[in-house]
Amino acid sequence: MRIDVVTIFPEYLEPLNVSLVGKARARGQLDVRVHDLREWTHDKHNTVDDTPYGGGPGMVMKPEPWGEALDAVIESGAQGEELPVLVVPTPSGRPFTQELAVELSEKPWLVFTPARYEGIDRRVIEEYGDRLDVREVSIGDYVLAGGEAPVLVMVEAVARLLPGVLGNAESHRDDSFAPGAMADLLEGPVYTKPPEWRGRGIPDVLLSGHHGKIARWRRDEAFRRTVHNRPDLIERADPAAFDKKDREI
Numbered sequence: 138m139r140i141d142v143v144t145i146f147p148e149y150l151e152p153l154n155v156s157l158v159g160k161a162r163a164r165g166q167l168d169v170r171v172h173d174l175r176e177w178t179h180d181k182h183n184t185v186d187d188t189p190y191g192g193g194p195g196m197v198m199k200p201e202p203w204g205e206a207l208d209a210v211i212e213s214g215a216q217g218e219e220l221p222v223l224v225v226p227t228p229s230g231r232p233f234t235q236e237l238a239v240e241l242s243e244k245p246w247l248v249f250t251p252a253r254y255e256g257i258d259r260r261v262i263e264e265y266g267d268r269l270d271v272r273e274v275s276i277g278d279y280v281l282a283g284g285e286a287p288v289l290v291m292v293e294a295v296a297r298l299l300p301g302v303l304g305n306a307e308s309h310r311d312d313s314f315a316p317g318a319m320a321d322l323l324e325g326p327v328y329t330k331p332p333e334w335r336g337r338g339i340p341d342v343l344l345s346g347h348h349g350k351i352a353r354w355r356r357d358e359a360f361r362r363t364v365h366n367r368p369d370l371i372e373r374a375d376p377a378a379f380d381k382k383d384r385e386i
């Protein structure tokens with residue numbers, strides 16, 4: 138997979154050089170290219186923003202630099218290469234979910250356009266929406282100062298789903314929100330050595346070696362945590378699906 142990020146803060150994306158994403162890049166499983174939007178400005182101040190038409194607070198990102206940048210990135214694709222999906226982080230976007238992470242992880246090329254200020258001139262989205270699959274996406278119901286942190290979140294969520302990136306392929310199976318027996322449930326509690334810590338032990342079932350009982354306990358704990366922290370996930374679940382999931386354990 139190829140990922141391009143166009144931003145006025147390239148240094149904000151430094152975390153993509155470390156840990157899981159950094160290792161995937163070093164192994165050649167992921168090709169991440171970060172571009173400074175100001176490379177496509179032509180004035181001495183490298184201007185990327187201007188006042189909003191219609192008035193109002195703040196500044197809006199100008200369309201010209203974005204147009205030149207995105208044209209250059211798209212044209213840098215190999216001849217015959219599938220066009221990228223354009224992912225636009227915005228508080229007014231559709232929710233970024235595990236389902237969307239899975240869908241994006243199956244695409245060969247993603248281009249992220251993290252904005253700043255009050256956002257990007259709408260005509261940029263319209264221009265590229267005419268020829269690309271454009272997804273306006275929000276990582277949650279809170280307001281940030283820019284789209285770079287959402288890009289870090291989405292790239293990690295997508296990269297960990299790429300074949301061979303996570304050490305243990307089984308790790309996906311028990312993800313919160315992953316399809317299968319744990320779908321729509323939060324992850325349950327986890328434990329490791331030492332067997333006792335500050336007078337606190339390990340649940341006996343986890344020491345039993347009985348895999349069926351352990352799996353059922355984990356699912357019950359996941360259900361308990363979901364009821365406590367995300368009752369909305371329980372309300373939308375299909376009771377028949379829970380019975381089916383029980384049979385999968």
Ligand SMILES: N#Cc1c(-c2ccc3cc[nH]c3c2)n[nH]c1N
Nearest residue numbers: 226227252276277281283284287
């Ligand atoms: N995704 C997302 C966002 C944002 C966001 C994204 C881009 C910009 C550009 C200026 N301000 C922004 C906020 N806030 N909250 C979210 N869930």
